[in-house]
Amino acid sequence: MQEKIIKDSTLEKMALENVFKIFNSNIYPMLKDEDIQFCEELENFCLELHPKIDKNQDVYSLMPELGKYGYIQRINQYKDFTPFGIKKEVLLAAIMSICDPQLEFARIASGNLCGNPTFHHGKTEEIFKVQEELMTGKAIGSICITEPDRGSDAVNLNTICTKTDDGIIFNGKKVFTTNGPKSKYFVSYGVYDTKNPRDTMVQGMVSRDFGGLETKRLKINSVPRVHISHTILDNVRVPMEYILGDNGDGYHNLFDGLVPERLGLMGSALGRCWSALIYGLIYTNLRKQFGRPIIQHQGVGFGLADLLAKNTAAASLALQAATIYDDKILFAENPSKEAEKWIASVSSQGKYFVSKLSHETCYEVQQQMGGISITDNTPLDELIDVSKTEEFIGGARNIQLLIIQGRLRRIMNDL
Ligand SMILES: Cc1cc2nc3c(=O)[nH]c(=O)nc-3n(C[C@H](O)[C@H](O)[C@H](O)COP(=O)(O)OP(=O)(O)OC[C@H]3O[C@@H](n4cnc5c(N)ncnc54)[C@H](O)[C@@H]3O)c2cc1C
The missing domain is CATH 1.20.140.10 (Butyryl-CoA Dehydrogenase, subunit A, domain 3)
Structure with missing residues (x-):
């Protein structure tokens, strides 16, 4: 806090513990016992994490903390972190937002938008390794759909994919890549044929290590602790083991x-x-x-x-x-x-x-x-x-x- 003008007695009542107490009294009656236990454990985790959060620092050093307890995502089962499912993901997202809304923004992009496809597509050793890095919070992930000229029209992509003997080459530009400058992995979409995007769309897990990927941070004042980028895919060669959906499956x-x-x-x-x-x-x-x-x-x-x-x-x-x-x-x-x-x-x-x-x-x-x-x-x-x-x-x-x-x-x- 740069300069405090609020009363100490008011701040005390605004403690995160009290915020959770009021949240719980409004939400718990709608939940089953298993959901309530999940929320209680998560809130205890947040109460421990909260004092460690420095609002002058970006959120990324906090991600491995989330990873330790399986809180990068909860849609799918990862290791023995249970329970899981969309309801748990909604509760995780809500409670994490109360704890730190910018950390939640980065989490959902890395864990859900980038992480979720690793549970459903690919199924190669390489993708499982990506999954592990994302789920532990050791690596950060992004999703690359939006392009400078293709925002809401997410089907008619301009990013071009070209098939080679052992992989697919991506060429294009993406914008608003949440976490981009900090990410190692990017679930990226492109098409073989811009005239037939539905039947030719490709979904690939691009690693920064493949070379050819560059991220330039956009200045977005409202979320200073989350990095969002203009992302350039310049002849990025993605091996087939990292392709999540080929020939329209994307x-x-x-x-x-x-x-x-x-x-x-x-x-x-x-x-x-x-x-x-x-x-x-x-x-x-x-x-x-x-x-x-x-x-x-x-x-x-x-x-x-x-x-x-x-x-x-x-x-x-x-x-x-x-x-x-x-x-x-x-x-x-x-x-x-x-x-x-x-x-x-x-x-x-x-x-x-x-x-x-x-x-x-x-x-x-x-x-x-x-x-x-x-x-x-x-x-x-x-x-x-x-x-x-x-x-x-x-x-x-x-x-x-x-x-x-x-x-x-x-x-x-x-x-
Ligand atoms: C902070 C932030 C984070 C983001 N993170 C990601 C990310 O991680 N990965 C990613 O791929 N994308 C991301 N996005 C992109 C986001 O999904 C797009 O901003 C969104 O899809 C809209 O695209 P656009 O901004 O280019 O707006 P445009 O598509 O240019 O739309 C401009 C306006 O026209 C309206 N419009 C467009 N088409 C129609 C239509 N057919 N009918 C009625 N109205 C229409 C829109 O609703 C909007 O009001 C992010 C965006 C922001 C701002």
Whole structure:
């Protein structure tokens, strides 16, 4: 903290332990015993980690700490870290966001966006080695879909792949590569034929060690502890053992991966929603103006009540969507086609709704708290900055709406 103007007694009440206590009282009634035990262990881990976090340093030295306890991701089983599944990933994302929203941003890019494909595709010794490095936090990972001229239109890529005897060469430029400057591994997408991207898309695990990959950090003020890059793939030769999807399989893998990615991002956003609201609730109960706690002024109290209702709705949506994904798809012997269709739309609805809500919650809470909330005396301003930034990742707002609208149009086909 550069200069403290907040009262010590208020700061004491804002301790992370208390924030978790309020979060738990709102979330635990929706959880099973196994989920609650998972949350308790994770929160204890966060309470130990929190004092070691230096907000003037980037987040990357913290990743091996997460790795030690299997908290780089929890969608898939890695070693004997249990329990796992999308619901656990959503809870991990939410609780890690409360602990450190920028660390969570880097974690989800490395563990979920880059790490998740290593559990489903490739299945070579080389990919398992990549997985181990990512899951222990020894190496950082990124995903490279977006290009300078291909943002929302993630299908029509300009990155060109060329087949050789023993591998595939990637040539192209990517942008907004979260973790890029710090990453060793990059799940990268390119096409053999720009006129036929769907049937020719390739998904490869590019290692910085292959040579030809360069990352240049972008200046993004709102997440100073996370490095995000312009990434250049200049004749990068990727051996076949590192190819996760060839000849159009890359296209299917990309879209299959977006569902767990968006559900996870919904979890991160949920954590920021609750974190902002809880800090606001504590502060406005303690801060007095005109002789009474400001929460008792209707203008403040009703605004926070409105946000509580929305945050509870967001939590039940996120947990319900994750439960259905686990029960009917991830752990099901015969995954339900109906549930797959539903979750493809609901993951977009949830990502759209909760990430927008996290920005709204931060903004509204800041207005209710007053000036203190834009100083570094409370985490509010960091939370709004991360919320603003994370609304883009995993597809910007309109693209989620485009996907949801597509589902609405198809509804007529079923009649
Ligand atoms: C901080 C940050 C981190 C990111 N991390 C990664 C990452 O790790 N890896 C990665 O590959 N990408 C990453 N992204 C990229 C992110 O997914 C893109 O920003 C997003 O897909 C939108 O692309 P764009 O920014 O080029 O916007 P554009 O596609 O140029 O869109 C500009 C505007 O037009 C709208 N628009 C575009 N097409 C339509 C349409 N058909 N209908 C209606 N509206 C439309 C968009 O919604 C947006 O409002 C990140 C972005 C940011 C900002």
